[in-house]
Amino acid sequence: MKNILNKILRASGLFGLMLFLFSCASYNDRIMPYYTQVAGGNYKQAAVELDKNSLLKKPRNKLLLLMEKGKISHLEGDYESSNRYFNEADQLLEDGIGGVMDAAVGTLVNPMTQSYKGEDFEKFMIHYYKALNYFYLNNTEDAIVEARRITLQSQEQGDKFNNKESRYSKDAFSLMLQGLIYEAGRNVNDAFIAYRNAADVYLTASDTTYYGTKIPEGLKKDLIRTAYLNGFQSEQDKYERLFNLKYQAQKSPEGGELILFWENGLAPIKKEKEFFFSLIKNNHGDMVFTDGNIVIPFFDYDPGKVNKASVQSLRVTYPMYVARPPYFSEATASNGAFSIPMEKVEDINVLAFKTLDQRFAKEMGKTLARLAVKKTAEYVLSESGKGSGKNGKNDALLTGLGYGMQLYSLLSEKSDTRNWQTLPNSISYARIPLQKGENTISLSLKGSNGQNETKTIQVNGTGNLKFYNYSSLR
Structure with missing residues (x-):
């Protein structure tokens, strides 16, 4: 029996060491060759690295693979392929990802082994890229369909959190984008509604700032202008007072206008942070987990499932954004006649940090409850081995399994460090008047170290609303 115990301990130790070494690498570490090529602007090589990556090819990472393939195809200018990937990702989300078995795997091992379901803001960004792809393919009708899907996504997000102001229950940028899409389709009534919905998100937020973004001046003007075009005098008066702006009717530019989006930098990455909790009774007699500073109620406490004596200390990992x-720090667009500062309309960096913080207590509570149950199973195995063997001696097999399970639980614990990391850090925009025919638009980028860069864009003014997005992914 002693030899059996030694073998179990050696095997569990070796397996635990393998798990530990494997778990040290975050998702970003394992996808680094791909992200390095993206940041360097080497999109073709990035696509090669993406196809080579074994981690992204696993079924549980299918959504991530589709989003990354959609993004890299977009950057390469292959808009048809880009939308094939994004449409598949969209369908995957609509059908639902995961299930009972998927949840069970996450409970037995760790959340990294579950299917990736996407951050809420990532789902909205799929619609952004799809709409741009359709415009670049001269397919305004499908772009308008995408605008309607933004409404459905907004309703789903609102229902998820009951439209609580303190939660990310709407995406102001997506609603503004929806207005721009409708306007490009010459539907000023729906454009007005979308602009109004976007503006109201800002107006109900603290200091009219929504997740790191103040209400854009361009949105204010678009809302008042479309109210005027629809003949909605009372709405026009209302928002003119709110924004302290007086609309002056002007002739539309002969060549139409360009909506220029600037995607600056790269979204934050996820790393892993360790916590050590104990399960105790508070002053009211309720069971809580605490690390000395953080207190998480144990709402699912069941004495039949969790033995308090077994939960002396829990090592917990949780994702944190970096x-x-x-x-580049700022940018200005110029059409040769005058310059227009780019206004920030989406701060993905702020969104990522704040939405993760918002779900901290709920996610940590689920993780701690899961670990407490596992800890009890370890305890039961170890205790069952005491004195249950021949002549009242300890059962080496049960004791060894208890030790092995303890080591496995400790070293297999890993947080989910996956996210769509080629999203930009932030998105800014400008509405630029165009002349009939060819227009040269300059985008001047100001570097944080004093070094500047200029991107020149050629746009054909046809009298319609046009779109262009430029990515500076570094």
């Missing part, structure tokens, strides 16, 4: 400060 920001990647962008190289």
